[in-house]
Amino acid sequence: MNPTALPRLSLRALAVWRRNFLVWRKLAIPSLLGNLADPLIYLFGLGYGLSSLLPQVAGVPYIAFLATGMVCASTMNAASFEALYSSFSRMHVQRTWEAIMNAPVSLDDVLAGEWLWAAAKSTLSGAAILLVIALLGYVASPLALWALPVIFLTGLAFAALGLIVTALAPSYDFFMYYFTLFITPMMLLCGVFFPPQQLPSVVQAVAAWLPLTHAVALVRPLLTGFVPHDMLLHLAALLIISIVAFGIALRLTRRRLLK
Amino acid sequence: MNAPPGLPLGSPLVVRNLHKSYDGREVVAGLNFSLRRGECYGLLGPNGAGKTTTLRCCLGLTTPDAGEVMLAGLPAPEHAREARMNVGVVPQFDNLDPDFTVAENLLVYGRYFGIRDAVLKPKIPALLDFAGLAGKEQTSIRVLSGGMKRRLTLARALVNDPELLILDEPTTGLDPQARHLIWERLKQLLTQGKTILLTTHFMDEAERLCQRLAIIDNGRTVCEGAPRELIRAHIEAEVVEVYGEDAPGWAAREGGRFSHRVEVSGETAFCYVDAAAPLLDHLAGQPALRTLHRPANLEDVFLKLTGRELRD
Structure with a gap:
């Protein structure tokens, strides 16, 4: 197959999505708790620790500021982990994709199913944090419900980026580079822990292009009760990143598996 | 279509x-x-x-x-x-x-x-x-x-x-x-x-x-x-496998007299024959060599056509 051909998708992609959902359902509770633990540790550790020093950040209590950032960061992490480690296991270690492609399911369908699944799983993760912080009283208005589609879109963007890395990975070790060079810096540069205005202007200029910046720029106002500035711009950025990254991932995966 | x-x-x-x-x-x-x-x-x-x-x-x-x-x-x-x-x-x-x-x-x-x-x-x-x-x-x-x-x-x-x-x-x-x-x-x-x-x-x-x-x-x-059909078309009807330390030496000296074709692999000589009786009579006088007489099979065809060297 020509690796650059347009995606040829069918509803069979949903069977791939369902396969992953069925596996997740068996371990749903521990999996959700696992996804919650890490961001909540940050939230309470840093939030309580720093809120006495920083009573107000960007007009809200620091812990509320951090909570809105953690929703985005944990969505990013959940989508990345799923599209890297879990998808790589299914592609390379367990040969699950190979088995599926012997059935009337194309590689395009498999990859689309994986993409939508990683985005869905990360949405659960982001929504779980959202629920916890709402129960704790850090969510200002029902506008917060609009954060859910933004979380899903954030999941799509990071799942597609992760699938690019998976398509190139020779082994699990390779993912370390992606986390160290891309995911971790974004946690620090994109406004999760502090407003990016604190950064030198050159760094700010770079950070403005990073996908997590767009997610934070949309989710934080929605949770604090405002309609985001430049909403369409940020939505468009996430959408374009998602589609372009999925296109690249598809091309690379075809080159890897259909040669 | x-x-x-x-x-x-x-x-x-x-x-x-x-x-x-x-x-x-x-x-x-x-x-x-x-x-x-x-x-x-x-x-x-x-x-x-x-x-x-x-x-x-x-x-x-x-x-x-x-x-x-x-x-x-x-x-x-x-x-x-x-x-x-x-x-x-x-x-x-x-x-x-x-x-x-x-x-x-x-x-x-x-x-x-x-x-x-x-x-x-x-x-x-x-x-x-x-x-x-x-x-x-x-x-x-x-x-x-x-x-x-x-x-x-x-x-x-x-x-x-x-x-x-x-x-x-x-x-x-x-x-x-x-x-x-x-x-x-x-x-x-x-x-x-x-x-x-x-x-x-x-x-x-x-x-x-x-x-x-x-x-x-x-x-x-x-x-x-x-x-x-493949066995009939590509190979002699019978095989006598001859084992023993001296099998390669024996094959070089005598193998060709009684067999259509001889292949040596390690300490075994594979003698391909259409009728095995004369070869078996001769081998009866060679106590150092052990023999196995069998009909030719697909493996013989396979090895004849693809060779005996290892493929890795």
Whole structure:
């Protein structure tokens, strides 16, 4: 197959999505708790620790500021982990994709199913944090419900980026580079822990292009009760990143598996 | 969809003039074969002969550089996805879903064919029974033996009731009991009218199961036909294997006097003869040499045509 051909998708992609959902359902509770633990540790550790020093950040209590950032960061992490480690296991270690492609399911369908699944799983993760912080009283208005589609879109963007890395990975070790060079810096540069205005202007200029910046720029106002500035711009950025990254991932995966 | 001119109609699989190269090395170099409905056809060849690449081309998982493939009446790779609705595959490497139980493996695999759970669920006991796994519905894949996994993979290949089964070395790594059970099940499928394409490098397996087979080497067909025919056409009727420290020396001195052809491998001389009596009389006077007299078989043909040197 020509690796650059347009995606040829069918509803069979949903069977791939369902396969992953069925596996997740068996371990749903521990999996959700696992996804919650890490961001909540940050939230309470840093939030309580720093809120006495920083009573107000960007007009809200620091812990509320951090909570809105953690929703985005944990969505990013959940989508990345799923599209890297879990998808790589299914592609390379367990040969699950190979088995599926012997059935009337194309590689395009498999990859689309994986993409939508990683985005869905990360949405659960982001929504779980959202629920916890709402129960704790850090969510200002029902506008917060609009954060859910933004979380899903954030999941799509990071799942597609992760699938690019998976398509190139020779082994699990390779993912370390992606986390160290891309995911971790974004946690620090994109406004999760502090407003990016604190950064030198050159760094700010770079950070403005990073996908997590767009997610934070949309989710934080929605949770604090405002309609985001430049909403369409940020939505468009996430959408374009998602589609372009999925296109690249598809091309690379075809080159890897259909040669 | 019509078959291109010159291709047999109604054949479950037709391969014409197939070529595929990787990094400048031609792995498949002009392969031709077609399957008759209801037969078991074998692709035999040493490691690296191009068997697995050929199967990938047949399933539409890679695009050949040249040639045509018609899978279940549809051109591959263009319409391979639709064609695979009617094909079952047992791959060379185990790829059952380790996150699922035995029954879930079948159920989830059926969904890839668009088979609804309500349709497949009632069929699962019969599929498992066929695979010798009755009552193991709730067993985790991780605790199955190698033989059980292969049998479950065979059952999985049958969820869509395919007309064509493609089996890539289905008994590699299995113990004799497990191999015999697989053979018996494959024969049963043939009597049900299924067509089977089998790759193997077990000659006894090919001789037992295949109505016709092709021996391929370096991506080309070396010979094709029914196993008995190939033995008749390519090799002397009988073989006397001569063992012993001096077997190579004896073969060099005397082998040619009594045999049509002698091949030496290590401390064994393989003497190919049409009538063994004079050779056996002579060997009776050589107490240092042990002998085994047997009819020629497919392995002799295979080794004659593909050579005795190792392929890695």
